Amino acid sequence: MIKMLKKEIRVIGIDDAPFRKFKRGKVLVIGTVFRGGSLMDGVLSTKVNIDGNDSTKKIVEMVNKSKFKPQLQCIFLDGISLGGFNVIDIHEVNKKTRIPVVVIIRKKPNIEKIKTTLTKLNKKNKIRLLEKAGEVIKIGDIYVQLAGLTLEKAKEILKIVCTRSLIPEPIRIAHLIASGVVDGESRGKA
């Protein structure tokens, strides 16, 4: 028997702020805790190194030390990396938080092109993480990668949280916050 999810399911959406490419330094990362697709309960933040290797660790820390942790049922990520090429190991995030992870991708990624770029930049170790993340699956008009939950479960959660656009509301809002704080005014879409 399938247990139906509540409309008030607690989830977190994570996105990074705009930053200058090829610049060293850190980028602001925002996590928004939502109850369902419309009520924001809290805001978390951390920083990761631009093109660095600490995004997995920083996400795990931010989530695990949050007072909302016990209620969280899904982590949404806006793409598989933060701060440029700081690629996230989504299976590690799932393992260390024991919360399912859904990567949201707006456009079908050109994996071969990304691999060529990473090879040129001498960042072959990132390719392994990209491959480890697993299959890119189309759901409606977006794509996802999953860790720790079934496609059916992911579809069910997405129906609850995509209230205002194609993407989960916690990710849309995390994007508005991160860009508004760094640029002075939020721009465009998540």
Next chain:
Amino acid sequence: MIKMLKKEIRVIGIDDAPFRKFKRGKVLVIGTVFRGGSLMDGVLSTKVNIDGNDSTKKIVEMVNKSKFKPQLQCIFLDGISLGGFNVIDIHEVNKKTRIPVVVIIRKKPNIEKIKTTLTKLNKKNKIRLLEKAGEVIKIGDIYVQLAGLTLEKAKEILKIVCTRSLIPEPIRIAHLIASGVVDGESRGKA
């Protein structure tokens, strides 16, 4: 004949981040642009000097340069000052933006006590601004100060934007964002 306000009325709610008292420096200020009481359309930010004199100017600049400016019908402030004693001249904000201003106050302020503190701190010039802000009016379980709109109009807008708590949703969310960005996790109530 009274023109009814739309449920989708665009407003901005402004709050500052936590900061250490008696420390010099700047404090983050967040503005959230809402359509009615539940949909956040954008995030603005600026910084003001702790216990400084630039809050009026910084709020006017942040609002006037925003792409949302033409639609904004009300500015909500969480108290009459930002960054400690950086008191806002709400009539100046109203004049320079041509948008009505509503100060939200959770507990009836002890004006005499504040005046005594300001006198002790040698900040008598702030007392003039506090007095200029005008009468503190009770509406339901909160208090307000108004610039550029009638009490009736303020009550009408408050009915639309206080969807989740006693205070306008844009202020509740501005508080969550400002404290989440600065402290790593949002705390308590706006």
